[in-house]
Amino acid sequence: MESRLLKPILAVYVGLFLLFLYGPFIVLGILSFQQGPEGGPQFPIQEWSVFWYKHILGLAPPSRVSPLPIGISLTRSLTLAGMTMVTSTVLGVMAAQAFRRNFKGKSAAFYLIVLGMIVPGVLVGLGSALVATTTGLERHWYSTAFATHVVYTLPFAFLVMLAIFNRFDASVEEAAWSLGVPPATTFRKVTFPLIFPGVLSAMLFAFTLSYDEFSRTLFSSGREQTLPLAIYSTFAVEIHPNVFAFGVLTTLFSFALLTVYAILMTLSVRRAKRVAIQEAV
Amino acid sequence: MTATEIIVEAADATPPRSTRSVGAYLLIAPAIVWMTLFLVVPMAMIVYVSFWTQTTFKIEPKLTLDSWQTFFSSSTYISSLWTTVRIWLTVLAMTFLVGYPTALFVGLFVKNKTLQTTLLVLCVIPFWTSFLIRVLAWRPMLGKEGAINILLMKAGIIQQPIEALLFTDLSVVIGMTQIYVVFMVGPIAFMLGRIDPNILEAARDLGAGFWRILRKIIFPLSLPGVVVGAIFVSVMVLGEFATSAALSGRKVNLLGNIIVTQVGSLKWALASVVGVILTFIMGVVIAGLLRIVDLKKEL
Numbered sequence: 001m002e003s004r005l006l007k008p009i010l011a012v013y014v015g016l017f018l019l020f021l022y023g024p025f026i027v028l029g030i031l032s033f034q035q036g037p038e039g040g041p042q043f044p045i046q047e048w049s050v051f052w053y054k055h056i057l058g059l060a061p062p063s064r065v066s067p068l069p070i071g072i073s074l075t076r077s078l079t080l081a082g083m084t085m086v087t088s089t090v091l092g093v094m095a096a097q098a099f100r101r102n103f104k105g106k107s108a109a110f111y112l113i114v115l116g117m118i119v120p121g122v123l124v125g126l127g128s129a130l131v132a133t134t135t136g137l138e139r140h141w142y143s144t145a146f147a148t149h150v151v152y153t154l155p156f157a158f159l160v161m162l163a164i165f166n167r168f169d170a171s172v173e174e175a176a177w178s179l180g181v182p183p184a185t186t187f188r189k190v191t192f193p194l195i196f197p198g199v200l201s202a203m204l205f206a207f208t209l210s211y212d213e214f215s216r217t218l219f220s221s222g223r224e225q226t227l228p229l230a231i232y233s234t235f236a237v238e239i240h241p242n243v244f245a246f247g248v249l250t251t252l253f254s255f256a257l258l259t260v261y262a263i264l265m266t267l268s269v270r271r272a273k274r275v276a277i278q279e280a281v
Numbered sequence: 282m283t284a285t286e287i288i289v290e291a292a293d294a295t296p297p298r299s300t301r302s303v304g305a306y307l308l309i310a311p312a313i314v315w316m317t318l319f320l321v322v323p324m325a326m327i328v329y330v331s332f333w334t335q336t337t338f339k340i341e342p343k344l345t346l347d348s349w350q351t352f353f354s355s356s357t358y359i360s361s362l363w364t365t366v367r368i369w370l371t372v373l374a375m376t377f378l379v380g381y382p383t384a385l386f387v388g389l390f391v392k393n394k395t396l397q398t399t400l401l402v403l404c405v406i407p408f409w410t411s412f413l414i415r416v417l418a419w420r421p422m423l424g425k426e427g428a429i430n431i432l433l434m435k436a437g438i439i440q441q442p443i444e445a446l447l448f449t450d451l452s453v454v455i456g457m458t459q460i461y462v463v464f465m466v467g468p469i470a471f472m473l474g475r476i477d478p479n480i481l482e483a484a485r486d487l488g489a490g491f492w493r494i495l496r497k498i499i500f501p502l503s504l505p506g507v508v509v510g511a512i513f514v515s516v517m518v519l520g521e522f523a524t525s526a527a528l529s530g531r532k533v534n535l536l537g538n539i540i541v542t543q544v545g546s547l548k549w550a551l552a553s554v555v556g557v558i559l560t561f562i563m564g565v566v567i568a569g570l571l572r573i574v575d576l577k578k579e580l
Contacts, residue, residue, distance in 0.1 A: 006491060010386040014400065017383045020459060021407050024418035027428045031421050042426045091312045098308035109309055112316050119320065120520020120563070122537050126556050127323025130330050130549060134340075147319040154312060212411050215523065219544055231413045235527045239417065247414035254409035 025251075032244035037063035041241050052245035065240045069230050076141050077211055077227035083142070084149040084210035089202045091150070092157025093195070096165050117155040121215030124148050129219040139222035148216040153209050157202035164198030196268050204261045208254065324560070331553035340549045348550040352558070361534045362558070368453060368525070368535060369518045375458040376514050377507065380465035384506070387466070388473030389499070401470070404463045412460070416527045419456045423447040423528075448530035456528045461517055465510035472506030473499065505574050515566050519559060 031041060036051030037060070054060040058067060095113060099106065128148050132139045139145070172194070176186040192199075214228030221229065234243055334343040352358045383404075391397045407415060422428050423446040430442040446452060476499065484494045522537030531538075536559050543552035 007386075007390050010382055010390055013382050014386045017379065018403055020379075021404065021463075023428075024415065024422045024459070025407065025410065027421050028414070028418040042421050042424055043428060043431055091315060094308045095312040098305040101302060101305040103302040103305040103309070109313055112321070113312055116316055116320055118516055119324065120516060120537075120559070122520050122522060122540055123327065123556050123560060124320065124323060126540060126544065126552055127327045128319060129544065130326045130553065131323050133549065134326070134330070134342075147315075150315060151320045154315065158312070208409070214413065215520070218541070228411065228413055231411065231417075232523065235413075235417070235523070239420065243414070243417060244421075247410065247418065250414065251410045258409065 025247075028244045029248055031241055032248050034241040034244075036060065036241065037065050039241060041239050041244065052241045053249070055242045056245050056249065065242065068234070068242055068246060069225065070227070070246070073225050073227045073230045076224060080141055080146060080149065080226060081207045081211040083146055084153055085203050085207040087146075088150045088153040088157045088206040089199060091154055092161050092202055092206075093199065095154075095158050096161030099162060100165055100168075100170075113158050114155050116151040121148075121152070121213065122218075124151060125216045125219035128216075132220070139220055141217065141221040141224055141226055145217045145221035145226070148220050149210045149213055152213060152216060153206035156205040156209065160202045160205060161195070161198055164195050168194065193272070197265060200261060200264055200268065204257070208257065327553045327556040327560070329553075330549055331557050333550050333553075335548060335550035338547050348554045351551060352554045357534075358539060358555070361536055361539050364533060365519065365535045365537075365559075366562075368450070368457070368533065369515060371450075371454050372457045372461065372518045373511060373514055375454060376462045376465040376510070379458060380462045380510070381469060381507075383462075384466045384469035384473060384503075385499075388470035388503075389476065397474075401467070404466060408463070413523060413527075415460060416456055416524050419452065419459070419528055420447065423452050423455065447528070448532060450529070450533055452528040453525050453533050456524045457518055457521065460524065461514045464513035464517070465507075468509040468513070469503050469506035472503045476502050505576060508570050508574050508576065512567055512570050515570070516563060519563050519566070 030045070031043070032052055033048050033050065034041070034045055034052065035047040035049045036055060039046050039049075039051075051060060055063075055065065055067060056070065058071075095109075099110075125148060128144050129139065131137075132144050137144070172190055173186055176190045177183070181189070212228060214226070214232055217226050217229055218232070225233070231243065231246070330340060331348060332344045332346065333340045333348075334345050335348060387397055387400050391400065420427070424430070425442045425444050425447070427447065429446060430439075433439045434442065480498060481494060484498055489497070520537055522535055522541050525533045525535050525538055526541075536555050540552045540555050540559075543549075543555065
């Protein structure tokens with residue numbers, strides 16, 4: 001039978017596919033240990049060293065390679081990602097909560113929100129830059145860029161919460177209401193703990209999308225650069241292995257973030273289980 | 282993907298309660314206001330400004346077709362329009378060709394749920410690295426002294442390094458394929474995973490060979506996934522400018538790159554014209570793709 005032969009062939013193919021996905025990154029990781037400051041961003045490795053990591057952290061002696069402007073732009077990016085995360089999660093939860101009921105214009109509202117993740121960043125960035133210039137507003141990462149970031153991340157938070165509410169058992173809320181608990185308290189004590197895993201996912205989405213976003217930021221952030229913009233500006237000039245070292249560090253940071261998410265997720269699931277067991281007893 | 286499904290189910294689950302719809306409006310209002318102010322108004326502004334008068338550093342709200350004429354009478358801009366279409370079609374075809382076998386394996390051949398999830402997670406992990414770093418990572422791969430050339434020369438396949446690998450159309454296509462292929466794999470694998478194995482078995486029992494089953498059953502059933510994947514890839518590739526800037530040495534100028542250069546020299550009106558054209562192309566592409574299958578019915 002052909003398909004018996006096909007499966008191992010496809011398995012090998014998927015292995016090659018994964019190599020295609022990861023290959024550049026492995027090469028980048030290796031080259032980040034290039035000797036510095038003379039070693040260039042290519043093979044062969046002249047001598048293994050952590051020079052470029054020191055260079056990133058500002059510990060290397062001054063050389064002809066100027067350091068990446070990371071410190072301040074990292075702070076900006078983290079602050080912006082935090083602001084975006086809180087805003088889009090709050091708005092997303094509210095919008096999804098509204099979608100549990102019927103109202104006129106529901107599907108129009110749905111398409112309007114989802115549009116935010118479809119329209120390419122370069123257009124949203126251009127549009128908000130135009131609005132800012134014609135109205136004489138100054139562009140900053142914490143104002144115009146923040147607004148466009150939420151336009152991008154809100155749909156993700158909204159869709160995650162829609163999926164969560166879709167599987168949500170409304171009878172627990174109704175039980176609370178019928179016992180005379182006011183709606184606000186019901187939301188805080190009953191609904192929110194139940195949807196918390198979804199809220200965490202929405203927050204993770206919003207934070208990482210905003211942290212890495214740059215095509216929207218490029219036109220809308222004004223003169224003060226966020227981290228992705230600082231990296232983008234190195235595109236124009238000669239690249240050095242310090243960008244690679246930075247890539248490795250930023251990946252480690254992402255994984256740290258994922259780990260925190262996984263821990264919080266496990267804790268909240270475990271707590272939900274414990275509550276369920278207590279109720280059963 | 283399941284968006285329409287969600288709406289329909291949400292609508293079914295909650296009976297209409299007119300007394301509480303006021304509350305629904307209050308809850309949805311902030312999101313609607315935000316999207317209107319910061320998405321709809323800016324997009325409308327792009328259309329509007331494309332008809333404004335451009336002076337050296339300023340734009341004035343005197344309506345004119347000048348910028349449109351500039352765009353369509355310049356061979357540079359027209360050729361970047363064709364480059365965009367060419368790169369988009371190539372990347373779309375590549376993501377499909379490279380991604381479909383992977384989706385086939387993950388969605389149809391792997392029966393073990395854990396292995397299936399592991400493979401999908403492996404596909405998603407690269408997204409946890411900065412997009413720009415991933416683009417940049419192709420430079421030491423493809424360069425004249427890059428990893429691929431070194432490997433090929435060591436293996437004795439080539440004597441001279443291939444210079445055409447970096448700073449060409451090819452490098453842009455390779456880079457974009459790697460970055461966007463996962464958006465093709467995901468939806469297709471999802472659709473393939475929903476195929477009832479009994480149908481395939483029935484076809485086999487009736488004597489159909491694998492290729493015939495693939496052509497007559499598997500592919501048609503996976504088509505909604507292909508369309509969703511194609512929409513994702515198209516929208517992202519058409520709005521691209523960073524990959525081409527980093528991997529083509531400014532030789533490949535997409536419409537996105539034109540927008541970036543024009544904004545850089547404060548030519549807002551011309552940038553807007555390009556923006557409107559890009560939006561128009563995207564609308565046509567999405568509408569065209571949606572005609573292939575009725576997603577509302579299929580998902």
